[in-house]
Amino acid sequence: MGKMTYHMLCLDIDGTLLNSNHDISAGTKRAIRALPGDVRVVLVSARMPKGIAFIHRELGLDTPIICYSGALVVETEEDGSYRSLWNKTMTMAQIENIYRQAKLGRIHAGFYKDDDWYVDRLDEWALQERDIAKTDPSVIDFEAMFRLPASSLHGAHKALCMGGAQEIGALENSLKKQFAEELAIYRSKPSYLEIMDRSVSKTSAIRFLQERWGVARQQVIAVGDNFNDMDMLEYAGVGVAMGNAPESVKNAADEVTLSNDDDGVAKVIEKYFHV
DSSP, X not given: OOOOOOOEEXXXXXXXXXXXXXXXXXHHXXXXXXXXXXXXEEEBOSSOHHHHHHHHHHTTOOSOEEEGXXXXXXXXXXXXXXXXXXEOOOOHHHHHHHHHHHHHTTOEEEEEETTEEEESSOOHHHHHHHHHHTXXXXXXXXXXXXXXXXXXXXXXXXXXXXXXXXXXXXXXXXXXXXXTTTEEEEEEEXXXXXXXXXXXXXXXXXXHHHHHHTOOGGGEEEEEOSGGGHHHHXXXXXXXXXXXXXXXXXXXXXXXXXXXTTTHHHHHHHHHXXX
C-alpha cells in the first residue's frame, strides 16, 4: 500500500497552536509556513472570528476559519471583512433560559454572535476573558433585550458561562438535564461552560470544508488539547493530542505530541509532512 498523503491540517488554537504566553513560537510558525501548497491549514477554535483573524493573518493563511467550535465558518475577504459559509445558532428562548439559570447560580453569562460578545457587566470574569481573547465585550441590558420582540442578539452562536468550578458543575448538570436534545454543553476548563446548538461540533464544520474541497477523511490531521477537541481527534484520519492535554483527550487521540510549550504542532508537521 502506498504512503498516505495528507491534505488538511486542522489546528485548535488555545493550548495547541499557542504556547502558555498566548504566542505562536518561531519553530511552529516556520513549520506551518514550510508546508506544501496542497495542504490546507484550518484554524478551529471556540473563539469568535476576530479572536482568530489576527492569528490567521500572522500565519499568512487564506483558508476559511472555523469559529465557535464549529457554529460558524467564515471566509475572510481582502478588506478584512468576513463572509459566512456555515452558520448554526441558538434561539432567543434558549439564551434567556441560560442567562436566568446562570444568574441564579451567581455565574457570569455572556453571549457571542458573529463578531460581537455581549455581557451585562464588566466583572472580573469578563475582564479576564477580555485579556485572554484580546477582545472587548459590549455591555448591554439583557433584561431589556429579552423584552424586545426582535433583538440584535437573536440567534447567538455561543454562550460562555464563567464561575467557580462547583457552581459551573451544577449549572452544567441542570442545563444538560433540560436541553440534552437541543444544546451542546461542555466545559472548556473547570470554570468555563460553553453552550451551543446541538448540531455544532468541530467535526461537523471540518466535514463541511472537506466535502467542499474533495478531501477524504483519511487525509485529515487534527491537533488539539481539550475536551471540545475530542470529537475531531476521533474523526480525523490522524488525531493528535498535545502533551499538555488531559488524559481522556490523549486516550481519544491516535497519538500524543509534545506540549504547546515544546513546539508540539511543529513536531506533527515535521513527522507527517517532512518539512
